[in-house]
Amino acid sequence: MDVSKIEEILQGHGIKPTSNRIVVLRELTSAERPMSLTELEYKILSIDKSGIFRALSVFKEHHLVHVLEDGGDGVRYEFCRSHSDDADDDLHAHFYCERCRQTFCLEDIAVPQVELPGGYEAVSVNYMIKGICPECARKHR
Template sequence: MKKEIDNKLNLKNINPTAMRQLVLQVLTEQKTAISLPELEQKFEKADKATLYRTLKTFQEHQLIHSIEDGSGSLRYALCEDFCTCEPEHLHVHFLCNKCGKTYCMKDLPVPQPDLPNGFEFSSANFVVKGICSNCKK
């Protein structure tokens, strides 16, 4: 697994430090998007600023994307290997009203709006809210 983590970091031109390897390992294990406070709980002894800088580095190198899901906290999730975070790679996110988890709906692209002349689309935040399949059971 360590080799896979290092490969992912190297593919995105990110120096594989110990903290970056650990954070990427945690992100890889997540089934839902994770907030900085949730990540901090997994690294009780880690410096919060280091965790934040690690997430920012991952985001700048398009290894992860951030989600504003309306919960008041940014959440982070891994990008697909081919992702360049361009508008055509944007996807819908789902926020469960019951458990509060945010899911990437990678097979549901964000609709591209038909903007008036002179306007250029660069990003969108599309969040659907409801009850996830785990909570519905």
């Protein structure tokens, strides 16, 4: 994705397009799966860990990333194709492979609506399925 499109996405979510934010968002939009902070740090050598984390924190605040607790080694960040800086409108399921420890998007599987009891208010949803991915299953046959 080119810089002008990245800047447009940032501005559309009310985020000032700094050079660090552009680099971090470019990496997230090109990723084929949700990435951990460590993975981003490994890929983005020009920004230190705290700079990447600050960008991710701003993105989370403006609903530009989903933060996924993968049940494995921590959290992963995924570019949110939301059209709003107030709410996420592209919620989908994720799959965590217990062998390779990668998290995959299952974009064709929507997060089911859950009717909460009175008094409860949902803030976020993390729909994670755990098991063995096709690649790992193939390798262990």
